[in-house]
Amino acid sequence: MGRAPCCEKANLNKGSWTPKEDERLVAYINKYGHGNWRSLPKRAGLLRCGKSCRLRWINYLRPDIIRGNFTxxxxxxxxxxxxxxxxxxxxxxxxxxxxxxxxxxxxxxxxxxxxxxxxxxxxxxxxxxxxxxxxxxxxxxxxxxxxxxxxxxxxxxxxxxxxxxxxxxxxxxxxxxxxxxxxxxxxxxxxxxxxxxxxxxxxxxxxxxxxxxxxxxxxxxxxxxxxxxxxxxxxxxxxx
DNA sequence: AATTTTAGCAACCGCACGTAT
DNA sequence: CATACGTGCGGTTGCTAAAAT
Known part of the structure; x- marks a missing residue:
């Protein structure tokens, strides 16, 4: 039995995140925490897969990220x-x-x-x-x-x-x-x-x-x- | 200046693992 | 114990900007 897909693919945005989406994700997580990633997009009103939200947060939006060249x-x-x-x-x-x-x-x-x-x-x-x-x-x-x-x-x-x-x-x-x-x-x-x-x-x-x-x-x-x-x-x- | 190639990076995909039921 | 589910990880892809021709 194959695993169910991590999220319903239909009608979900893919590719680069827009500033609006970023804003929405950050605002939601700052207010409520990420909790369950799978259900987060729906709760935050984002047309994204939970995995996509997690990745975006961890790799880009987290406040403790250090950006710029490596020493x-x-x-x-x-x-x-x-x-x-x-x-x-x-x-x-x-x-x-x-x-x-x-x-x-x-x-x-x-x-x-x-x-x-x-x-x-x-x-x-x-x-x-x-x-x-x-x-x-x-x-x-x-x-x-x-x-x-x-x-x-x-x-x-x-x-x-x-x-x-x-x-x-x-x-x-x-x-x-x-x-x-x-x-x-x-x-x-x-x-x-x-x-x-x-x-x-x-x-x-x-x-x-x-x-x-x-x-x-x-x-x-x-x-x-x-x-x-x-x-x-x-x-x-x-x-x- | 236009086109092609290369480099850099963000994001996606599939799998593995841990946990709950 | 078996199964389903959520999460995290690593490999890979694809887009964009810069460099080369």
Whole structure:
């Protein structure tokens, strides 16, 4: 038995959202919350599929979205997390507050993948072989990078390492966990990370947490991690 | 200036997973 | 336990703007 379609397709708008539709969706969610996405369009008076509304909200209309170019550090983080996690865009996004899985996926496919391929052919100061080496601590998850780079990424360090790292990643629970360590004390800061300083500290935390960037820029005094989280990291390195 | 090609991005589609019944 | 349903994720498509010819 096939599943019923997620929504009645007839007479629903598709394609780009109009400002009017955006306005209506934002107004509704601000007032009532999204609740059940499937029934939201009808309640909000939108001729859209619930999935379409959800996507539009998550990727574009959410107030805590950071729009604009990715910083070098964000790009480095994506490259290295992709090396560990593969095409787990949602997981990667959870380590980059304000960025969406869709956006990260697009950046990867349009910029970073090409850069990695180019860097592999002609290593530069920015993408040295050592830099690339750190991305090769990866797993079988990776499937979408160019075959050349991807095969290199998956070959060297094996399943056990990445598996344990992923366990730690799951344990750390990304941004929310960071917030709970006391780096971010209030709900507003947690939900609307826009300050450079906040982002920088978060990325430093991430670096320390994952051993990214080969220790560059990591300052343990500044990055106060919960003791049990440091324990997880120490345990990881003792296992490797 | 007109046309073609390429790059970037928003959105759609189908599947998988978790949960309720 | 089986089924239906809601949600989230990842792959892919298609539109638009910019760059190249």
């Amino acid at each position: 070098q550090q964000e790009e480095d983080t994506i490259i290295k997390l992709h090396g560990l996690l593969g095409n787990k865009w949602a997981k990667i996004a959870s380590y980059l507050p304000g960025r969406t899985d869709n956006e990260i996926k697009n950046v990867w496919n349009t910029h970073l993948k090409k850069r990695l391929v180019a860097a592999q052919k002609t290593p530069t100061a920015a993408e040295t072989p050592r830099d690339l080496e750190s991305t090769r601590t990866t797993s079988s998850h990776a499937t979408s990078v160019s075959d050349d780079v991807e095969s290199k990424c998956s070959a060297d360090h094996g399943e056990v390492l990445s598996g344990k790292m992923i366990e730690i990643l799951d344990g750390v629970d990304s941004w929310d966990s960071f917030a709970r360590t006391g780096q971010v004390v209030d709900e507003i800061s947690t939900k609307a990370i826009v300050g450079d300083e906040e982002s920088r500290r978060w990325l430093a935390y991430l670096e320390a947490e994952l051993g990214l960037f080969d220790g560059v820029g990591v300052d343990e005094d500044e990055v106060e991690m919960a003791e049990d989280q440091w324990d997880a990291v120490r345990m990881y390195f003792s296992m490797v």
